[in-house]
Amino acid sequence: MSSLGSSLGNLRDLYQQVILERYKKPRHRGKTDPVDRQQRGHNPSCGDTIELTVQLNEAGDRIKDVKFEGEGCAIAMASADLMAEAMRDRTLEEALQMVQRFQAMMQGKDEFPSELRKLNVMQGVSQFPVRIKCATLTWHTLKAALEASSERVPEGFVSNEDVA
Numbered sequence: 001m002s003s004l005g006s007s008l009g010n011l012r013d014l015y016q017q018v019i020l021e022r023y024k025k026p027r028h029r030g031k032t033d034p035v036d037r038q039q040r041g042h043n044p045s046c047g048d049t050i051e052l053t054v055q056l057n058e059a060g061d062r063i064k065d066v067k068f069e070g071e072g073c074a075i076a077m078a079s080a081d082l083m084a085e086a087m088r089d090r091t092l093e094e095a096l097q098m099v100q101r102f103q104a105m106m107q108g109k110d111e112f113p114s115e116l117r118k119l120n121v122m123q124g125v126s127q128f129p130v131r132i133k134c135a136t137l138t139w140h141t142l143k144a145a146l147e148a149s150s151e152r153v154p155e156g157f158v159s160n161e162d163v164a
């Protein structure tokens, strides 16, 4: 918590305001019921950890709900909360396309259309390369969750770091 101010000090006011609001009052924290997919993710460069749970429709091809638990910096937690909101009612294919688009946005190459413009608030982070992994952790973790089989692997986790 003590480094929160300095880590966000360079972000522009709007970004900072939305990120801090989501960090302090997340709307999608918790676990889905039932849990159809779950995946833990870890960003060693900052220490962020996240555990996503996903509820699918009966056919298993559309997301009904995403929730997250975990601990980390404001950027990681805010990104998770915004992502969870944006994923409701998306097909798995749409969800994976959104993951790609978010990653491209972090490289300054893309942004979301107006109906998803809330996600564009994370664009501010792309100006700070050391924070990008904080923002992408939850997206990276969701991708792993959706691509995994339906068998749960609660002890496994994905890492943002390249294999050492």
Ligand code: ZN
Pocket: 043, 046, 047, 048, 072, 073, 074, 075, 076, 133, 134
């Ligand atoms: Zn972080």
